[in-house]
Amino acid sequence: MIEIKDLHKSYKMGSNSLHVLKGINFSVEEGELVAIMGSSGSGKSTLLNILGMLDNSDSGEYILDGVPIKNLNETKAAQYRNKFLGFVFQSFNLINYKSALENVALPLYYQKVGRKERLEKSLKYLDQVGLKEWAEHLPSELSGGQKQRVAIARAMAAEPKVLLADEPTGALDSKTSYEVMDLIQKINDQGNTILIVTHEPDIADMCKRIVHLKDGVIIEDKKIKQVRAEQYV
């Protein structure tokens, strides 16, 4: 599903440049649930940005579902993001003046899905995250966990190839975190490919594979036995 070869990325900081990614090689199969771990400054967010086509690499190869991602202009990148990727952010990033349902429907709107179908689909995904009754509520009327579940529904609504989650539990207490992880695991159970950036070991343990980043290189890449979040809920 994802194939990365010798990926480099550096940022210019005045006169000297900061080499953030120093040759990353890894691939993700369909249906995997991968945790990308590392301390801050390890390059994990940069990697996720490049995977999410929010940033460009300096050199190296990135193939997503057989499509080489290279030299995209803004329009193309937006279309690819819409088609291939679902995003879940640490701070949810819901649009505050839109209801939960409208937020979920937004990627479908950009896919030019008709209004009726869009709302039906969105309601279905809201139902999947258990928030059907909250469809008409504004984000400000939802709890943190609920907001993140809406965000996950939004990411899933466009039926992406890969779900990218950047610290999805970073702003949540542990109980809510486990609820969200439970949801993510269930989505993964359905065969969806998911990448999670996290620095919390207990969250990482709930994935099926942990990729450890340090100073811009992968120091460890291991498959683990998944801890189900269900038992903590």
Add this chain to the structure above:
Amino acid sequence: MWLFDKDLWSEIFASLGKNMFRTFLTMLGVIIAMVILVLLLGGSNGMSNGFNKIFAGTASNSLFVWSQRTSEPYKGFERGRRIQFKLEDAGILKEQIEEIEVLAPRIELGSHRGVVTVYRNGRTSGSAVYGDYPNIDDIMKKKLVEGRFLNENDMADSKKVCVIGEETYKLLFDKEENAIGKDVRINGVFFNIVGIYKPNQNINIDGENSVYIPFSTFQKAFGSGDRMGWMAISVQPDTQVTIVESKIKQLLKNKYDINPIDERAIGSFDLSEVFNNISAFTGVLKGVSFFVGILTLLAGVIAISNILLITVKERTKEIGVRRALGATPKVVKRQIVLESIMITVFAGFIGFAIAVGILAAVNGMIGEDSDIPFYNLMVSIPQFIISFVLMVGLSVLIGLIPANRAVRIKPIEALREE
């Protein structure tokens, strides 16, 4: 067709409605600008209409020609000779100068601007008495308060009838007294009043206190023979009055053996000059109003752009999220520009409605019968269309500034956690 996309519009309304108060404040600038524009245009249109109304019935392309004394000797004649037009001159001029549309000969009792005593039941009025052709009405329309003006029958039968001025009426009659059908005596001859007219306050050539009788009656009653005092002439539309004026003078100078360089023997007054000056004045006024109004509108639209720039900055994160979810730069741009257009057009309509209301109220206050040169203050349809097209055009151009700013927002920057 994205223009009819319900979702697009609900996106726009949602983001505008999110901050009603600020949207309203933004609109206020354009509302006021539109009010100013429409009031200025309406006012200058009203002034132009007012002048037109005042001069209604007066042929704008007309001139008056009268005779004086020569100032140059010619062909054995000494200078200072009095020229006397004859009635036949009217026919000759009409025949030979085809640009002449209407020619109304006139004769005056006594000397020029002289007054004659008009009697009625022991009351008197010192009035100017004119012998006129009915077609004078085609050049200078008389506003009749009562009765009618002289007509062809009066002329043909040399009827002893007259039309008197309001001032004359006041001197000869009691208030509210019926004058039509009553007689007045001029130089021992009785004339039956058939009409009373109200002189035009703004363009008054005949004076306030005047009596008109048919030309033919004048000839018989006062023995004026074939003499003619002066002529009121209107020329064909699209013809320069000055050109016709010089043709007439040339012809008359030739006929009466006047030195071609003599500037004083024949007097004339070109009424079209007055009209040209007035229409030039109102034209300039209209132009200036439009210019000032459009600049005001521009200022209003720039205010919108400013607010949208601030809004874009505030919405950085939202726009970043939209981009991450698949909004292309074009979509983002379109939304911001349409927001700009929406605010502008909506505000423009409100301003327009307010201004039209004010104009209607002013119209009501001025009323129909007023001598001040303001009448029917309104904007014309083309002015309205031009204003709106300009406004929308400006809002698109100026909406592009915040729109481009929004597009420059990189999703990665927008989404960076603080």
